[in-house]
Amino acid sequence: MPELSYLEAIRSGLLAEMREDSSVYVFGEDVALGGPFGVTQGIAEELGEHRVVNTPISEGTVMGVAIGAALSGLRPVVEIMFVDFITLAMDQLVNHAAKLHYMSGGQLKVPLTVRVQCGVQGNMGAHHSQSLESWFLHVPGLKVVMPSNPADAESLMRDAIRDDNPVLFIEHRALYFSRAEASEGGSGLAMDRAAVLREGPDVTVAALSRMVGPALEAAEALADEGVSVEVVDLRSLVPLDIDTLVDSVRKTSRLVVVHEAVEQGGVGAEVAARVQERALYYLDSPILRVAAPNAPVPCAPPLENYFVPDKERIVEAVHRALSSQPS
Amino acid sequence: MPELSYLEAIRSGLLAEMREDSSVYVFGEDVALGGPFGVTQGIAEELGEHRVVNTPISEGTVMGVAIGAALSGLRPVVEIMFVDFITLAMDQLVNHAAKLHYMSGGQLKVPLTVRVQCGVQGNMGAHHSQSLESWFLHVPGLKVVMPSNPADAESLMRDAIRDDNPVLFIEHRALYFSRAEASEGGSGLAMDRAAVLREGPDVTVAALSRMVGPALEAAEALADEGVSVEVVDLRSLVPLDIDTLVDSVRKTSRLVVVHEAVEQGGVGAEVAARVQERALYYLDSPILRVAAPNAPVPCAPPLENYFVPDKERIVEAVHRALSSQPS
Amino acid sequence: MKAAKRGSTAKQGSARGAGGNGNRELLSLLRRMWVIRAFEEKVSALYAAREIVGLLHLGIGQEAVAVGVCSLLDADDQVYGGHRSHGHAIAKGADLNRLMAELAGRVTGYCRGKGGSMHVVAAETGFVTASGVVGGTVPLALGAAFAAREKGAGRVAVVFFGDGAGQTGPFHESLNIASLWRLPVIFVCENNGYAEFTPLSAHTKVERLAQHAGTYGIPSATVDGNDILAVRKAMGRAVDNARAGKGPTFVECLTYRLRGHYEGDPGKYRELSQLADWKKKDPIARFVRVLKRRQAASAEDFAKAESDARALVEAAAEFALSSPWPEPEETATQVCA
Amino acid sequence: MKAAKRGSTAKQGSARGAGGNGNRELLSLLRRMWVIRAFEEKVSALYAAREIVGLLHLGIGQEAVAVGVCSLLDADDQVYGGHRSHGHAIAKGADLNRLMAELAGRVTGYCRGKGGSMHVVAAETGFVTASGVVGGTVPLALGAAFAAREKGAGRVAVVFFGDGAGQTGPFHESLNIASLWRLPVIFVCENNGYAEFTPLSAHTKVERLAQHAGTYGIPSATVDGNDILAVRKAMGRAVDNARAGKGPTFVECLTYRLRGHYEGDPGKYRELSQLADWKKKDPIARFVRVLKRRQAASAEDFAKAESDARALVEAAAEFALSSPWPEPEETATQVCA
Numbered sequence A, B: 001m002p003e004l005s006y007l008e009a010i011r012s013g014l015l016a017e018m019r020e021d022s023s024v025y026v027f028g029e030d031v032a033l034g035g036p037f038g039v040t041q042g043i044a045e046e047l048g049e050h051r052v053v054n055t056p057i058s059e060g061t062v063m064g065v066a067i068g069a070a071l072s073g074l075r076p077v078v079e080i081m082f083v084d085f086i087t088l089a090m091d092q093l094v095n096h097a098a099k100l101h102y103m104s105g106g107q108l109k110v111p112l113t114v115r116v117q118c119g120v121q122g123n124m125g126a127h128h129s130q131s132l133e134s135w136f137l138h139v140p141g142l143k144v145v146m147p148s149n150p151a152d153a154e155s156l157m158r159d160a161i162r163d164d165n166p167v168l169f170i171e172h173r174a175l176y177f178s179r180a181e182a183s184e185g186g187s188g189l190a191m192d193r194a195a196v197l198r199e200g201p202d203v204t205v206a207a208l209s210r211m212v213g214p215a216l217e218a219a220e221a222l223a224d225e226g227v228s229v230e231v232v233d234l235r236s237l238v239p240l241d242i243d244t245l246v247d248s249v250r251k252t253s254r255l256v257v258v259h260e261a262v263e264q265g266g267v268g269a270e271v272a273a274r275v276q277e278r279a280l281y282y283l284d285s286p287i288l289r290v291a292a293p294n295a296p297v298p299c300a301p302p303l304e305n306y307f308v309p310d311k312e313r314i315v316e317a318v319h320r321a322l323s324s325q326p327s
Numbered sequence C, D: 001m002k003a004a005k006r007g008s009t010a011k012q013g014s015a016r017g018a019g020g021n022g023n024r025e026l027l028s029l030l031r032r033m034w035v036i037r038a039f040e041e042k043v044s045a046l047y048a049a050r051e052i053v054g055l056l057h058l059g060i061g062q063e064a065v066a067v068g069v070c071s072l073l074d075a076d077d078q079v080y081g082g083h084r085s086h087g088h089a090i091a092k093g094a095d096l097n098r099l100m101a102e103l104a105g106r107v108t109g110y111c112r113g114k115g116g117s118m119h120v121v122a123a124e125t126g127f128v129t130a131s132g133v134v135g136g137t138v139p140l141a142l143g144a145a146f147a148a149r150e151k152g153a154g155r156v157a158v159v160f161f162g163d164g165a166g167q168t169g170p171f172h173e174s175l176n177i178a179s180l181w182r183l184p185v186i187f188v189c190e191n192n193g194y195a196e197f198t199p200l201s202a203h204t205k206v207e208r209l210a211q212h213a214g215t216y217g218i219p220s221a222t223v224d225g226n227d228i229l230a231v232r233k234a235m236g237r238a239v240d241n242a243r244a245g246k247g248p249t250f251v252e253c254l255t256y257r258l259r260g261h262y263e264g265d266p267g268k269y270r271e272l273s274q275l276a277d278w279k280k281k282d283p284i285a286r287f288v289r290v291l292k293r294r295q296a297a298s299a300e301d302f303a304k305a306e307s308d309a310r311a312l313v314e315a316a317a318e319f320a321l322s323s324p325w326p327e328p329e330e331t332a333t334q335v336c337a
């Protein structure tokens, strides 16, 4: 594939589906103009304004409109500009999109893709920087994916639109302009498969979205110390490819889970709970979590920098995992 | 204390605070008439309609009104009739109530209590039966309590109202008319302490809210088999009294966590992640979770019954924990 | 079979635009109201007998709205309801057996027992879904209208909601979007004067919820919701406008629920005299008086309308209660498509 | 110190009810507009120089609303803002040093650097909070008004929001509750014609957002938001009504932002001619012309109003940029009270 940025790759996946399937529509604030980051730039020009619909600032209702359109046979892609604002659409997403297939005994389907952008980047403060993916692990009926690189972003976008279920497609703002080519392992996988980006026998580091980069850097740094790290990109949270992780941990006996969301109640908890359930007797050290401190996202640069986990904190966690002993 | 039902105990705690502190106000749908379950019955008659304010069906804004009133020095108690509808108030609760103290660098305080009723009881279906507490573990700035018995309900309600932070007070509908006297261990504890309701060396069973009852029944049944179970009532999720749990697990080497919410992304995940982190080398078997299956809540009696964890499933999990061996 | 019949009757209705008012048509409206009334009275009896459990909201007294509105729709127009929607589903053509079985929690129910009273779905009839969340289906209906408009086949979407939903944010956001995009959606507000236990005056200072539509330039009508012909008249214009691409309409139907908010509601918050007054306005008895005046049908036609309805409903109860329960293992199936 | 001065000036304002229009008072209004203008121009320059980072929304061109509204409030009236609220905070008496330091992410900032541009809090001045969530503070202001009413000291609450917030559910739910409970809250809509990159006409068919207030019987006025005296006139009535227990008022101020939606916005979506037209209506230049006509002040008074403002702002920038950063460890402090 051509070298695209993460943002271009999302657009490319979206546009490819929209060209092939006239039932795919985009809804969101200023999306016809490309949206604030330009992800949907040019689509209205190519396919027509009617396919890329600007909406008022009414997240809850726009989500509902997209769900209703999906129930009527369209395949809408709705954009919530920042995941912080999905708080305004929770009833529609959780009580309606996620549940209607089940509640109707299979009569209804909601082929909906929710595009949302998350994370810390650019000192935007507590209302424009959250990572809330773990809430949606707890909502049966939703699928949740978080691509870490352009290749995955493109293929997961296409998978999400083709899926007959509501899929939450979570983009990371800090990755939009990254061109990092996806490793072979990462590209062209099925939506429900994690990607082993780097193999190693000593420690498994499982990372999510924007944290995959620092995880790979940490692995590089640790390699120089002679520590060989296996790096797994979770890619999809629902379904969660626990088998790949368990296989890796059975080999390495140590696991560090890395995400940008705050630690308490984060995805790392579910990963740890499931892995220990299936691999407890293989673990030589506790499963460690590297995540944001338990606080809202601060605005000032030194605080924001401290908030976001980085290579150093991953390296430090791996050292702790390697040195941990029964006390 | 007099033998009160869980519902009467909540009212008693609320009324006691309202009598002592004229800045405590109640907001909610039909609360002046007692609300659908009668929790606030009689308060308006005693203290005046102005203290118990009926609201329109506008959960998001009513939550915001209560937050604004709290910022202006009142101590509001807002009732969200079913936790399923808190989905309509997430922006105010998560982005404003939970964060304003932090975001203001300590200038603002939000002494707010959110009363909400959750869980499965009475075949009400997927929109009136959820348990969503784990979302709020992941929201720094909120406190979350889930009383399992009348004595705790009364004291936790008083603690919640006196707390200078937003506290989510989660009631379980199925417990409203239970009069089960609180065990000594359960009563009069600080809000941030778990309660060891029954001691035993073999397995620790940690339960939440309405699941504490089945956990105690299971312990009884297991005692007849000669298995001595330690039952811990978590009571408070934020803060979570992990020390009490870790001490217990270091003694029993086995842990089963029980809650009514669906397993994936539930509170059990955070409990398991934290306990294995601090007590891995004491664990003789994986930490097991007994929770609802990963589905919306069904309506039909046989499905609803199957959905809710019960004594048998807890006993079965304890057996698994006891028999688990390195494979 | 029965469903098909009612479905096709519905088609006839709108085949004549605003719906003919010929005697056969009028009698069929009476029949349909009787079917809803008989169905809900049976549900109430089964609930009292603990044969049906759950949280039930009956629309007894509001049948003229459900039947009047749906009588002007085609089978492939899309209807959304709320927590009090048994009547809406029946009026749109739901099969009584599968509906009763759903309320009774049986696997033969529309939703295999997973949905229940507040969450009826009868997809093949165009009754897309009810919801336990007040105001929750209003945005969904806009989505159906958007899809209908894009498909260009002149389909319309209708959403039933109560006066209490008129104070929810999604309702207001929806009025704005419906008017902005000129969607073929019809807002049917069943204003029965109460939200749970408090009167509308405790929820808003706005006396006619249709005023909100006016702000957006959405045409509206406030009609006597217990007069089925008045409902049909207003609805006829609304449907014609929507099909003609002229956008949304708001129809406010003033009515009253003759039973409690939910089955078991002691109902202390309403004066008995008020209830008595409204009983006099019972939409079925009223319509019978109208038909008598017009000599539209004979005495036995009227009697038969009721007795046929009761027979259908007895058969439905029979079907439901003799149907098997879902297997517990179904609890975790159909979570994903 | 400066904060105190401005605070007391504000007090004077409303001490004279609708605010005197004596020359000293008028000149002080001009001064305050200049302070906001100078402050935001400095912020813009510091942002361009990468001395300030983040997501900045400037209100340059909208100063007459902020100053006109706040000049009629007492220090203990409560004001809520939004994502474009530097001016609201200054008008309510925020200290320029601590405000600039907050934008610069320094520990000497109002929020110790935790808040930032969209989340300014200057509690001691009665500017309770801004918010990055469009429409998010409207319900909060109702709560402040509720508390004020219960305390019975005649305090009022004011919330500033934009035209884009006028399509959010919470805004509509809030209009309903404010009218239902007759709360002493004043809705100040800064209608600058755009929400991000699209004009109001792309967001709603409603031409005057004040129409929504009318539906609820909430008194409203739509005024030229670039005419500070017009803003004060409408606001004067609103404040008097609120203090007299007559409930809410809606004041829609028609204005325009002379800069992009956010700093760095290429602004392709607006005609240059449109921008030029509005530059002619610059609220400061206009007010100067008014004062000149009234001979309310001398040429050097006008010059001094600007130069003093620039001096204050330079000092604030000096203070901010020479202030220490917060310690990283502060990241996890003050999460709970």
Ligand SMILES: Cc1ncc(C[n+]2csc(CCOP(=O)(O)OP(=O)(O)O)c2C)c(N)n1
Residues within 6 Å of the ligand: B029, B057, B059, B081, B085, B088, C057, C083, C084, C132, C133, C134, C135, C161, C162, C163, C164, C165, C166, C192, C194, C195, C196, C261
């Ligand atoms: C969002 C939400 N809030 C609260 C409730 C609880 N509730 C169920 S019905 C009802 C009243 C609805 O009144 P109305 O819309 O007038 O419908 P009616 O019951 O009169 O038919 C309420 C508050 C709910 N189901 N959903």
Ligand SMILES: Cc1ncc(C[n+]2csc(CCOP(=O)(O)OP(=O)(O)O)c2C)c(N)n1
Residues within 6 Å of the ligand: A029, A057, A059, A081, A085, A088, D057, D083, D084, D132, D133, D134, D135, D161, D162, D163, D164, D165, D166, D192, D194, D195, D196, D261
């Ligand atoms: C709930 C929510 N949705 C979307 C956004 C993104 N956003 C920030 S400002 C803005 C436009 C607001 O327009 P308006 O209310 O007119 O205020 P203005 O920017 O014109 O001052 C939008 C959509 C947001 N901050 N909050």
Ligand SMILES: [Mg+2]
Residues within 6 Å of the ligand: C162, C163, C164, C190, C191, C192, C193, C194, C195, C196
């Ligand atoms: Mg009603």
Ligand SMILES: [Mg+2]
Residues within 6 Å of the ligand: D162, D163, D164, D190, D191, D192, D193, D194, D195, D196
């Ligand atoms: Mg604007």
